[in-house]
Amino acid sequence: IPRPPRAGKTHRIMRLEIPRDCERIGSLQIYGLQKVYELDGGTGPHENDSMVERVPGEVLHDRMREMAIVVPVKNERLKLIEGVLVGIPSPCQVIVVSNSPRGPVDRFGLEKEALENFGRFTGKKILVVHQKDPGLAQAFGNAGYEHLLDETGIVRSGKAEGMIVGTLLSKWLGKKYLGFVDSDNYFPGAVQEYVNEYAAGFAMNPGKNTFVRISWHSKPKVMENNLFFAKWGRSSVNSNAMLNRLLTQFSGFETEIVKTGNAGEHALTVDLALKLEYAAGYAVETHHYMNLLEQYGGILETTDPDVLREKVTICQIESRNPHMHESKGDDHVEDMIDASLSVIYHSPICPELLKREIMDNVRARRGEAAPAEVAPVRVYPSLSELNLDEFMAGCDASLNFNAVTVRA
Numbered sequence: 215i216p217r218p219p220r221a222g223k224t225h226r227i228m229r230l231e232i233p234r235d236c237e238r239i240g241s242l243q244i245y246g247l248q249k250v251y252e253l254d255g256g257t258g259p260h261e262n263d264s265m266v267e268r269v270p271g272e273v274l275h276d277r278m279r280e281m282a283i284v285v286p287v288k289n290e291r292l293k294l295i296e297g298v299l300v301g302i303p304s305p306c307q308v309i310v311v312s313n314s315p316r317g318p319v320d321r322f323g324l325e326k327e328a329l330e331n332f333g334r335f336t337g338k339k340i341l342v343v344h345q346k347d348p349g350l351a352q353a354f355g356n357a358g359y360e361h362l363l364d365e366t367g368i369v370r371s372g373k374a375e376g377m378i379v380g381t382l383l384s385k386w387l388g389k390k391y392l393g394f395v396d397s398d399n400y401f402p403g404a405v406q407e408y409v410n411e412y413a414a415g416f417a418m419n420p421g422k423n424t425f426v427r428i429s430w431h432s433k434p435k436v437m438e439n440n441l442f443f444a445k446w447g448r449s450s451v452n453s454n455a456m457l458n459r460l461l462t463q464f465s466g467f468e469t470e471i472v473k474t475g476n477a478g479e480h481a482l483t484v485d486l487a488l489k490l491e492y493a494a495g496y497a498v499e500t501h502h503y504m505n506l507l508e509q510y511g512g513i514l515e516t517t518d519p520d521v522l523r524e525k526v527t528i529c530q531i532e533s534r535n536p537h538m539h540e541s542k543g544d545d546h547v548e549d550m551i552d553a554s555l556s557v558i559y560h561s562p563i564c565p566e567l568l569k570r571e572i573m574d575n576v577r578a579r580r581g582e583a584a585p586a587e588v589a590p591v592r593v594y595p596s597l598s599e600l601n602l603d604e605f606m607a608g609c610d611a612s613l614n615f616n617a618v619t620v621r622a
């Protein structure tokens with residue numbers, strides 16, 4: 215029987231726009247939004263011209279092999295979580311950090327079982343931990359980072375708190391890059407695209423302090439029996455506007471460069487992640503922008519000159535798949551907007567004029583119920599304050615890692 219011809223090695227290329235705009239604030243550079251022109255642009259070498267960069271599949275996979283994808287989970291449907299894992303390319307290490315209840319129904323037990331099976335079928339590298347794992351809490355305590363622990367000595371609830379756990383587990387597993395993908399995404403294809411874009415962002419910005427943030431092209435909604443593709447989520451509209459107002463006040467030139475104030479889908483080098491502060495809950499993404507400006511913007515007099523010499527790059531990529539996730543209600547969105555605006559308001563670099571604009575925004579949305587001042591959000595100090603060796607030793611002792619490890 216004649217053998218079928220061997221398929222040649224394919225070098226699938228991703229074609230992305232080279233950013234045209236850039237705002238420089240101290241040693242932080244924020245690039246303008248980059249469009250993706252082709253998710254699969256055929257074969258060829260890694261090259262760029264003045265308009266587009268073509269990043270071959272093997273370059274993307276090289277980055278993914280050094281990347282952990284952290285998936286925060288709290289009470290999501292198993293079908294959704296599994297779909298998200300289907301979308302994460304296999305070279306990546308998956309780290310699921312769950313805060314789902316253990317009783318009366320052991321939802322975490324169900325997640326574990328589903329993910330264990332999934333890992334067995336696919337051979338994917340999956341680490342599953344519970345945010346309230348006593349071993350993890352002990353590792354944080356031993357490492358001198360009690361900030362994350364509540365009065366009973368376990369890790370606090372919240373998405374950002376889960377992200378901090380994921381960040382440190384990425385370091386523990388020796389990864390260089392770290393990406394986040396929410397677990398309530400309906401489209402595995404969108405998740406796959408985000409991870410490819412993280413890898414493309416790192417390939418285009420090889421420095422050790424790179425931050426890649428995704429802005430969705432659209433978010434489908436049903437309006438009057440028709441599908442409507444909204445361009446901006448409600449929380450991003452508010453935080454982008456205020457972050458841009460802040461930059462405008464520093465430079466004196468109006469700017470709209472920030473499109474990813476609230477980007478839940480983002481990735482950064484582990485080096486950078488270990489230097490940043492994380493704000494609690496849903497304020498985390500906006501606070502990352504603020505903390506980058508505080509640490510690298512050269513605005514605060516106390517900034518260490520060595521820190522200012524480090525270049526930090528924010529790269530913003532516009533994804534093509536529609537973003538569709540679980541709808542969690544209007545109150546949740548309003549709270550998220552307040553939390554995002556709060557970290558801008560309470561930052562030492564926030565000018566008085568912007569504080570007034572933020573409160574106008576809060577009053578316009580909240581009416582009579584608006585407080586005199588937005589409530590401050592808890593901010594966790596930079597992970598540089600944590601004793602990494604102690605933390606790693608704690609993980610070694612209590613979390614053993616294989617290709618598929620599920621941790622009770």
Ligand code: GDD
Nearest residue numbers: 286287288311312313371372373376396397398447476478
């Ligand atoms: N580990 C952990 N612990 N995960 C959590 C927790 C927690 O306490 N709370 C929520 N999550 C998980 C959810 O299961 C979901 O996968 C993800 O975190 C995001 O939570 P959602 O409640 O779905 O947030 P959202 O969709 O309203 O907001 C998302 O998009 C915003 C931008 O529009 C988030 O990613 C926000 O952080 C982001 O600003």
Ligand code: MG
Nearest residue numbers: 396398539540
């Ligand atoms: Mg969601």
